[in-house]
Amino acid sequence: MSKIPVAILGATGTVGQKFIVLLQNHPHFEIRELVASPRSAGKPYAEAASWKQDIPVPEDIAGKIVKSLDETLESTILFSGLDSSVAGEAETRFAEAGHFVISNSKNHRMDKDVPLVIPEINPDHFEIIRKQPYKGAIITNSNCSTMFIAMALAPLHKAFGVEAVQATTMQAISGAGYPGVPSIDILGNVVPFIGGEEDKVETEPQKILGTLAGDHIDHAPFPVSAQCTRVPVFDGHTETLSIKLGKKASVDEVKEVLRNFRGMPQEKKLHSAPEFPILVTEQEDRPQPARDIWLQGGMSTVVGRVRECPVLDIKMTILGHNTVRGAAGAAILNAEAMVALGYIS
Ligand SMILES: NC(=O)C1=CN([C@@H]2O[C@H](COP(=O)(O)OP(=O)(O)OC[C@H]3O[C@@H](n4cnc5c(N)ncnc54)[C@H](OP(=O)(O)O)[C@@H]3O)[C@@H](O)[C@H]2O)C=CC1
Ligand SMILES: N[C@@H](CC(=O)OP(=O)(O)O)C(=O)O
Numbered sequence: 001m002s003k004i005p006v007a008i009l010g011a012t013g014t015v016g017q018k019f020i021v022l023l024q025n026h027p028h029f030e031i032r033e034l035v036a037s038p039r040s041a042g043k044p045y046a047e048a049a050s051w052k053q054d055i056p057v058p059e060d061i062a063g064k065i066v067k068s069l070d071e072t073l074e075s076t077i078l079f080s081g082l083d084s085s086v087a088g089e090a091e092t093r094f095a096e097a098g099h100f101v102i103s104n105s106k107n108h109r110m111d112k113d114v115p116l117v118i119p120e121i122n123p124d125h126f127e128i129i130r131k132q133p134y135k136g137a138i139i140t141n142s143n144c145s146t147m148f149i150a151m152a153l154a155p156l157h158k159a160f161g162v163e164a165v166q167a168t169t170m171q172a173i174s175g176a177g178y179p180g181v182p183s184i185d186i187l188g189n190v191v192p193f194i195g196g197e198e199d200k201v202e203t204e205p206q207k208i209l210g211t212l213a214g215d216h217i218d219h220a221p222f223p224v225s226a227q228c229t230r231v232p233v234f235d236g237h238t239e240t241l242s243i244k245l246g247k248k249a250s251v252d253e254v255k256e257v258l259r260n261f262r263g264m265p266q267e268k269k270l271h272s273a274p275e276f277p278i279l280v281t282e283q284e285d286r287p288q289p290a291r292d293i294w295l296q297g298g299m300s301t302v303v304g305r306v307r308e309c310p311v312l313d314i315k316m317t318i319l320g321h322n323t324v325r326g327a328a329g330a331a332i333l334n335a336e337a338m339v340a341l342g343y344i345s
Pocket of ligand 2: 105143145172197
């Protein structure tokens with residue numbers, strides 16, 4: 001099978017750079033086009049991007065001329081890591097033109113006919129793209145903090161029912177893009193506010209754990225109360241959850257359900273799928289972002305400190321790599337799932 005040509009929209013940004021790293025030597029996708037703002041367009045990529053990754057800019061990428069959003073693109077799949085100020089309109093226009101836009105941006109996530117997919121949880125929601133008025137389609141992945149919460153809740157919701165969730169996030173600075181939070185605000189500090197974040201964490205999990213009902217998704221009915229903070233950590237969102245379950249379950253039963261969680265990416269052995277979407281650790285002081293974000297290539301949700309909660313039923317600490325499983329890696333896995341399910345060829 002020849003490789004599917006892909007473009008990266010917002011290729012110079014934090015998420016865009018991670019797309020470039022994760023797509024190196026990908027068996028099905030080949031980076032054909034790089035797109036960014038008028039500040040970058042027309043320049044070779046290595047000159048336009050303020051590269052912050054652990055490997056050098058790949059040779060075949062460094063000299064590629066960055067395109068602007070106004071240009072006609074030839075790629076089948078457009079991975080979007082666009083700033084949300086431009087993502088909404090641009091993604092619609094590209095879907096109208098026949099591209100499959102697989103987006104990290106918040107703009108279309110809650111549109112009625114746009115699937116918000118984590119393929120381990122709700123790959124059946126891809127089907128709703130057939131209701132979209134476009135020649136192509138828009139598919140989204142979740143907010144990075146939502147990603148790990150939805151992952152932890154999905155198997156518990158299936159096994160016991162989730163009735164209410166209290167979530168506190170400790171989010172890395174890479175989540176704010178580049179240049180992000182000023183160093184003077186974050187060094188030696190915790191900022192108890194991230195604009196718009198709590199609304200997303202309080203509404204997106206219910207869409208992901210919802211049920212496809214013809215032309216729409218019935219959202220799961222449980223409430224989520226979120227408190228989101230920015231902490232001086234480079235990569236990795238750590239989050240604490242307290243969960244009220246529909247059916248009583250012991251700590252051991254909860255751990256077993258989390259450990260046994262698998263989905264279609266594991267069944268179909270998709271290239272970017274972690275073998276274990278959820279890793280449960282028994283170490284009392286883990287998970288920690290400095291130690292655990294790269295487990296399973298940054299694609300797992302690491303769960304620790306599972307214990308009884310005296311207010312709700314069960315509590316735990318969870319962690320994930322915000323720019324890998326929380327962003328670029330999630331979008332690539334969605335694309336792999338869509339190819340495997342026959343939506344994209
Ligand atoms: N960082 C993270 O962990 C996560 C981010 N997201 C979402 O992904 C998206 C990208 O985030 P992130 O990479 O962190 O942000 P960055 O600010 O690092 O990057 C933004 C990208 O958008 C491009 N851009 C900005 N303005 C325009 C414009 N007018 N026209 C075309 N391109 C433009 C920038 O290009 P240029 O360099 O030329 O200015 C850059 O490539 C956002 O919507 C964000 O909310 C989602 C989940 C996690
Ligand atoms: N707001 C997240 C990252 C992000 O951009 O999320 P969203 O795509 O939902 O706007 C963070 O700061 O860590």
